[in-house]
Amino acid sequence: MADELTQRQIYDLKRQLEELKKCRGKHTELISLYVPPSKQIFDVVSYLRNEYSQSQNIKSKTTMKNVLSAIESIMSRLKTFKQPPPRGLAMFVGHKSVGADKTDMVAYVIEPPMPVITFLYRCDSEFYIQPLEEMLTEKEIYGLFLIDRRECTIGMLRGSRVEMLRYMTSQVPGKHGRGGQSQRRFERNTEIAAHEWFVKCGERASEIFLAEPKMKGILVGGSGPTKQYFVDEVYLHYEIQKKIIDTFDTGYTDEFGLRELVANAADKMTDLKVSQEKKVMKRFLSEVTKSEKSMAVYGEHQVRKALEMGVVDTLLLSEDLRKYRVTMQCHSCGYTQEKTMTEEALESFTPPACPTCKTSIPMEITKKVDLVDELSDLAEKTSATVKLISRNSEEGESLFAAFSGLAGILRYPLEI
Secondary structure, three states, X not given: OOOOOOHHHHHHHHHHHHHHHHOOOOOOOEEEEEEOOOOOHHHHHHHHHHHHHXXXXXXXXXXXXXHHHHHHHHXXXXXXXXXXXXXXXXXXXXXXXXXXXXXXXXXXXXXXXXXXXXXEXXXXXXXXXXXXXXXXXXXXXXXXXEEOOOEEEEEEEEOOEEEEEEEEEOOOOOOXXXXXXXXXXXXXXXXXXXXXXXHHHHHHHHHHHHOOOOOOEEEEEEOOOHHHHXXXXXXXXXXXXXXXXXXXXXXXXXXHHHHHHHHHHHHHOOOOHHHHHHHHHHHHHHHHOOOOOOOEEEOHHHHHHHHHHOOEEEEEEEOOOOEEEEEEEOOOOOOEEEEEEEHHHHXXXXXXXXXXXXXXXXXXXXXXXXXXXXXXXXXXXXXXXXXXXXXXXXXXXXXXXXXXXXEEEEOOOOOO
């Protein structure tokens, strides 16, 4: 997926989708419109005029009024386009419910990072976002398979996200203390049970992996020689068998073992997304532990100062960082103030009075920017590399929890 969308495009689209998912209409008052690049704006407007005419027959006067105003808003916005952008256009307009029988008009105009394929108009109680979600479908997909005589776990690695799809336990007998003919009979029965277990695991894994035609390969793990025996004896479907990349030793064969398998594979397979994330985080963490000449920087104030000085080589941002940089301004004297806030805090925030002119009138929020976007723009101005890190690895979780989701690696040691 990295070849198609940049990390920034992926992040921005994810955030837009989060906003769209929050919107709920009381009735069918939310309009979703997808315009492919080949569609003429004139034709789209003609289609909307027809929808406008039909919507006048809606029985509920409130719903009719809201739908008509949404269509009018869309047609008005379309007038600013002579033709659709190169990748098309997605518009989401309508009245979302805000409680107590009240609604607010919302409008989102998105130029998607990948081309819109077909023209689509839909009026519903929620926005139709499936075409945009499909653009985020992870292209870097690997099958994960753990096996021993007791357990089998089947999973998938999508980018840096590990999914457990199936967990099974066996009835294969363990060690016994019998001797003589009983010992040989028990050994035969054990081998028969093991074979049946491997067949069952192979069938389930093949069924799951065959349903993923875009899967690049399969990583096989386990705690003993069983995994190699399973591979050598070809218990998987021949199409799946061809996709096995390598076997890896893991201490566990359950859900925890899936993450262990990915971590072990990341050390050898440097092209994996999770491998690249772990590599840059290990570099940062090694700098943090240095008592002298450390090139690590963390904390928003320090990172922001380093970015403004142009000394950041790599900016590390957590994909789950949900904060805004808010600008407030006093209308009396023009004084401005900036503040970083979480989504939750911003919802109930009331700007303070101006500390300069001492007026009792609160300042007004004039700008609200996603913190990831703001810091990424600062980084790009000085050619710093921006890395968005998921929380799917131990290192990624450390960035989010221990370093508040943002840090940096400097170009050279510096006291900030």
